[in-house]
Amino acid sequence: MSEATREESNKYGVLFWVGTVIGWAIIVYGARLLLADDEAEWFNTVRLAAIGIIAHDVIWLAVSVGTGWLLSRIIGREIPFWIRWAGWTTAIIVAMWLPVGRRYGDRLNNDTILPRNYTNSIVILLAVIWVGAAIYGFVSSRRPAERSEG
Amino acid sequence: MSNAITRIATDVVRDVEAAPVDERRAAMLGIVLGISFYTCALTGLFSWGASTNQGWWPAGPTGLFRLTQGTHLISGVIAVPLLLAKLRTVAPKLVQRPFVTSFAHLVERISLLPLVGGSIFMLFSGVTNVAYWYPQEFYGVDIGYFFPAAHGKMAIVVVGALLAHIFAKISTTRQVLRKEAIEHESAEATLDRRRFLGGVAATTGLVGVSIAGATIYPLRGLSVLSARHPNAGPQGFPVNRTAASIGVRSRAESPDYRLSVEMADGTELASFSLADLQAMDQYEHEIPIACVEGWSANESWRGVRMRDLLAAAGIDEPREVDVVSLQEESAPGRRYGTSTVSKDLSKQDQTLLAMEVNGEPLHLDHGFPIRLMAPARPGVNQTKWLSKVVVK
Structure with a gap:
């Protein structure tokens, strides 16, 4: 048995197939419930799941990896970790801010929903992220063990 | 390019x-x-x-x-x-x-x-x-x-x-x-x-x-992206559905308001005015109102126990009941106008037909004149603006 074949058979042993059978049985059960429930609007639900995959793999991943790649080419070296972290966290926070920040859930006659000033919120959060990251970058650049990494 | x-x-x-x-x-x-x-x-x-x-x-x-x-x-x-x-x-x-x-x-x-x-x-x-x-x-x-x-x-x-x-x-x-x-x-x-x-x-x-x-x-002060603040709202906590959005204001504030207790076949067992209910023994309990959207707030509710109400209507055994909101008349067919209270829950001391919160009469948006407040239930099932209790 070659090394690759042995590795493959270790990876896809009995446990793999047991998990696949049980897992798919549950998937099929859930899918049948989804199909049977008119209110779940299965087509829209599945379509949103598919859009989610495309939005992640084709947009989010491509933009985040592509931006990092491009910036590192422009500055001629790897982007420091703290900037990459701050950029990534900013993107997540902004994505999670959008529904409240754009006030999509506003209701007439109910000012207890979305009671905050979400413009202030995002400014505060982004300040915390970038100031925190810059402090980390400054402190770690002065540490001898990490200095060589640039 | x-x-x-x-x-x-x-x-x-x-x-x-x-x-x-x-x-x-x-x-x-x-x-x-x-x-x-x-x-x-x-x-x-x-x-x-x-x-x-x-x-x-x-x-x-x-x-x-x-x-x-x-x-x-x-x-x-x-x-x-x-x-x-x-x-x-x-x-x-x-x-x-x-x-x-x-x-x-x-x-x-x-x-x-x-x-x-x-x-x-x-x-x-x-x-x-x-x-x-x-x-x-x-x-x-x-x-x-x-x-x-x-x-x-x-x-x-x-x-x-x-x-x-x-x-x-x-x-x-x-x-x-x-x-x-x-x-x-x-x-x-x-x-x-x-x-x-x-x-x-x-x-x-x-x-x-x-x-x-x-x-x-x-x-709560740090949660700047939260769509709710647990203290923001009438009487110091939030509201999911307002009386105006459901259209119950005139019925809830009517001087002719009564809470009826009925059997499932529609036979009325008793009917109570707000004054009748206020004259019954009142109990106060801290019960959190917790919503499926994730917000929650702990408040002190005061009112009549469900089991006392049922006893006053001639039902001495614990029974499963449906509590029905005025919403069923103002917005029939709209969700969450009725909820079921199990037999176990209806006999609990803490299952209240609440008329006050934190020492004040309920605000209209919190379910005036009467709402259900019972332990371990989602807010959506703490039915507001009660009109009927249906014994099953």
């Missing part, structure tokens, strides 16, 4: 493809993400049980639903950065060549579709629900769904897909997390992974704190 973009894209894909997947990082993230997903799934099951009056959902302790739904909210929200970090870590596998190496590998890859797509849908629908946003249309395309139905059913799909994925990754996870494997790693790789995981932990903490204040009271 298009040539330059194509060249850049090709270079990026080549670089990603060439970058080895840090299997240890993927395994560690996978374990944390798995715990967060299954915590979310389990508490989601509790949420469904409580909302739909499943027999196994207990009638106490008082704050049980607050605890489980708060945990559901937090475990779901923190899963967002964890999932994105996990997907980023394994991104090189997306473009690996050959794309499929065996039949088993093909099955594993196919199983990722419901896992990734379902997970993204679950987190998207959960986060938008917490923000009270139910998107119905996207650039003219109908994307509407009823949240509890779609979220609940897709959760089952994700639970199955995650189980298949865990079994597929058990041996790799064991292998890469073995002590010997870590000992042979370069210091630079260890540092790189620690920094990455530390960064993910920081982001996860930030995201959690920015929303969790809706349910964890001490964090």
Whole structure:
């Protein structure tokens, strides 16, 4: 048995197939419930799941990896970790801010929903992220063990 | 221009493809993400049980639903950065060549579709629900769904897909997390992974704190992305549906208001004016109002016990009842106008027909003149503006 074949058979042993059978049985059960429930609007639900995959793999991943790649080419070296972290966290926070920040859930006659000033919120959060990251970058650049990494 | 973009894209894909997947990082993230997903799934099951009056959902302790739904909210929200970090870590596998190496590998890859797509849908629908946003249309395309139905059913799909994925990754996870494997790693790789995981932990903490204040009271001032503030609203706590939006104001404020107790066949057993109810023994209990959207607030409610009301109507044995809102007359067919109180719950001391909160008569938006308040129930089942109690 070659090394690759042995590795493959270790990876896809009995446990793999047991998990696949049980897992798919549950998937099929859930899918049948989804199909049977008119209110779940299965087509829209599945379509949103598919859009989610495309939005992640084709947009989010491509933009985040592509931006990092491009910036590192422009500055001629790897982007420091703290900037990459701050950029990534900013993107997540902004994505999670959008529904409240754009006030999509506003209701007439109910000012207890979305009671905050979400413009202030995002400014505060982004300040915390970038100031925190810059402090980390400054402190770690002065540490001898990490200095060589640039 | 298009040539330059194509060249850049090709270079990026080549670089990603060439970058080895840090299997240890993927395994560690996978374990944390798995715990967060299954915590979310389990508490989601509790949420469904409580909302739909499943027999196994207990009638106490008082704050049980607050605890489980708060945990559901937090475990779901923190899963967002964890999932994105996990997907980023394994991104090189997306473009690996050959794309499929065996039949088993093909099955594993196919199983990722419901896992990734379902997970993204679950987190998207959960986060938008917490923000009270139910998107119905996207650039003219109908994307509407009823949240509890779609979220609940897709959760089952994700639970199955995650189980298949865990079994597929058990041996790799064991292998890469073995002590010997870590000992042979370069210091630079260890540092790189620690920094990455530390960064993910920081982001996860930030995201959690920015929303969790809706349910964890001490964090309310820090939760700047929360769609609710537990103190914002009439009488110091929020409202989900206002009297104006349901159209019950005139009926609720009518001097002729009465609460009737009926049998299921419509036979009226008794009818009480507000003064009649106020003349009965009053009891006060601290009962959290906890909503499926994740916010909760602990308030002190005062009113008549359900069992005393039933006794006054001639029902001495504990019985399952339906509590019916004035909403059934003003907005018939609209959801949540009626809820069921189990036999166990109807005999509890803390199951109240509340007329006061925090020492004041109920505000109209909190259910004036009378609302149900019972332990371990979601806010959606603490029916407001009661008109009838139907004995089953």
